[in-house]
Amino acid sequence: MADQVRLGIIGIGNQGSGYAKHFDSGEWKLDIRLAAIADINPARIRWAKENLTGEIAYFDDAMAMLDSGLIDACVVSIPHYDHPKYVIACMQRGIHVLCEKPAGVYTSQVREMNEEAAKHPEVVYGMMFNQRTNCVYRKMREIIQSGRYGRVRRANWIITNWYRSQYYYDSGDWRATWAGEGGGVLLNQCPHQLDLWQWILGMPKKVQSFMHYGMWHDIEVEDDVTTYMEYEDGHTGVFVTSTGDPHGSNRFEVQMDGAQLVCENDELKLYELDQLEQEWTKTNKIPFGRVPGKEIIVETDGENPQHEGVFRAFAGAVLRGEPLIAGGEEGIRGLTLSNAMHLSAFLGRPVDIPFDENLYYTELMKRVATSRRKEGGSAVFADTAGTY
């Protein structure tokens, strides 16, 4: 076995060019060598040739790169609609593949991608869910899934610190359009939180979502979302997001039978009760009594390696069969939440999960059919450091 993975990048827009710089500069010391880049935009290839120093092969056609024999693995960093197409192309050539979030725009295309993956067990298939590497979210998941504090009673995530300016939206004519992205804040900004939600809390059985399209920006897709959820056991959740709050919040709260967890701005607080509420209440005789408890210092490992951590695990999986941060087949779950929210808002009613994927596709395509691509928009490439 080789001791390094030869990596190709499909698409060096904001995200892909960030990876290219990290690998090329040697800043990321991983068992990965950046071997090739493909982009259909000649300006991006020119930028890469001027700014990258390593021995890198360039392609204007991703399929040619996949067929070149120069790469063992590939990261797919292109607009969302095309993720499944190129991920499948990798799999069919035995090339290990890491897919950017979201896995795709609608679940039926991601289901096809997962079905293809099942035919290629030798191919490593991962999702770029870099937020799963954050110690606070890993710790929340560990605490909740341990069952130590009983069951979840309520979850509430206010993730409104995804502010985006009009200039951002004007920086690419595909941005924030039904045709170009297939949605707004849920498809571009929130795939991480939707993945973390299901990773930490599991999937709800029903959602009802309230969306506003272009409420805070001149865009056609949603930039303001409030979603109510119900789980199989009846407990509820609320997920609020927006790109229009100039100084928003990131506060994720989970109430359990025997504890409360609050993660705000990457700080995790745990309030631990002395007993599960349902036990304590059996013997309580104080009318206004409360379950005694105390705030606990939560110890995490402090690690939060983000994209570098996802690539490290990916290389480990390719070279040594080590576990991924997020298996590719898990990408469909957060997208299921996202699609269910959109479907609920489109129809103005609650939507059960699983929902009718064909109905969703039909509803989405109605919007794509009348989608406006913004006039006069010029592509602007931006440093995304610190934005995801």
Place this chain on the structure above:
Amino acid sequence: MADQVRLGIIGIGNQGSGYAKHFDSGEWKLDIRLAAIADINPARIRWAKENLTGEIAYFDDAMAMLDSGLIDACVVSIPHYDHPKYVIACMQRGIHVLCEKPAGVYTSQVREMNEEAAKHPEVVYGMMFNQRTNCVYRKMREIIQSGRYGRVRRANWIITNWYRSQYYYDSGDWRATWAGEGGGVLLNQCPHQLDLWQWILGMPKKVQSFMHYGMWHDIEVEDDVTTYMEYEDGHTGVFVTSTGDPHGSNRFEVQMDGAQLVCENDELKLYELDQLEQEWTKTNKIPFGRVPGKEIIVETDGENPQHEGVFRAFAGAVLRGEPLIAGGEEGIRGLTLSNAMHLSAFLGRPVDIPFDENLYYTELMKRVATSRRKEGGSAVFADTAGTY
């Protein structure tokens, strides 16, 4: 004009007996003298005679007390359904009156009460909205209503620290029943927050509420509520409450064009932006740019006199025409929110405000008709200090 108000208390359950002790002990130094008490429960009158030392007249019939000539003013501290009846009886006798929250159970009865009040402009008519005396809520209102930071974009109140045990619910056979209280957490615990919501933010035009009845307790009314709201200008809000979260939250966040306010556990934080977002974004050319700003120390007057403050203002209104903390005619607003939330949950659809009050009454009475009064419940009176 007399220099003291002679006060009568109708109902010395948990709340009224608390007032009686504060007045009788001299702890509250106000221009008020506790002159009479009425309660239909002989055990409570016995308790009062044994525990209170002042010269107080006792009545087993509130109407007799109102007709006795011994009192100038009255506080009505009885189960919610009867608030309007006794408040109206006071008004018709020229007795100034302070009504406990909620103003009533359904808005049509409170509308009658307000109509009666309009016929008696000489009668001081107040609501016991003691939370309006809290400096942090007064400051939030002042900041928001000044318009200095533009308009509200989003509001979110997680008020889930109303935990109540099963023992609490078992402490009175009228508690948490449709017949006895007309609702659960919205009618008993949340009238303060619903009043503050409308006082600080104004009334929404539409609500959709998701309720669970007896989810965390053996009760027939709601103990878990999530409500989504929309305002005339399209902006949204979320209100989440429960008596089932063993360690819940009290976090009220308001996002504006030019600031974010967060009030959590009586601490108020203000993040002030250098410009309103809609101005800043016109000239921004940084793709991932954000409106610059900083956290500001919010100065309040530090005062939070609660019930004592409401009584002080009430006495000032009676004796010297000074302003009340909350005029009686304002009680209908929070109840309108509450009723709209119930109606939305009963019908399983969004409800516009104003809603059909007769429809609400009909829906409520359906539930009252099949209401169970709990068997074997004995009345327990409890110290409510620190619970509202």
